[in-house]
Amino acid sequence: MKVVNTYQQLRDNWYSWTVSIRGTDYELSQIKLVTYLLHESFSSRRMVGTDASNNFARTNQGWGEFLLRAEATMKSGEIKHAELWLDLGFKPAGDEKQKYNGEFK
Numbered sequence: 001m002k003v004v005n006t007y008q009q010l011r012d013n014w015y016s017w018t019v020s021i022r023g024t025d026y027e028l029s030q031i032k033l034v035t036y037l038l039h040e041s042f043s044s045r046r047m048v049g050t051d052a053s054n055n056f057a058r059t060n061q062g063w064g065e066f067l068l069r070a071e072a073t074m075k076s077g078e079i080k081h082a083e084l085w086l087d088l089g090f091k092p093a094g095d096e097k098q099k100y101n102g103e104f105k
Helices: 025-029
Strands: 002-011 014-022 031-037 046-049 058-062 066-074 079-086
Touching (some): 002 079, 014 031, 014 046, 014 079
Antiparallel strands (some): 002 014
């Protein structure tokens, strides 16, 4: 199970992006909600996904890539953590995109 993102460039230096959870049907059925923690430059840093039918997706907009953190609260009460380098198609800065690949632990 992992957190992933898609993006679309809206205009010069401005993007719409969506984060969601990718996993098996069983894995997704075990999630109660997902909290996404955004970069500190966002005025509202937390987004919460509660809709399993769209893989707990949330959409936002911005101008840059950053390290996104996700917490999946499972129906069992367990909390799983993941880190994803939010990719907007820029050239890799070091190995962030590979290091922060979105896998839940």
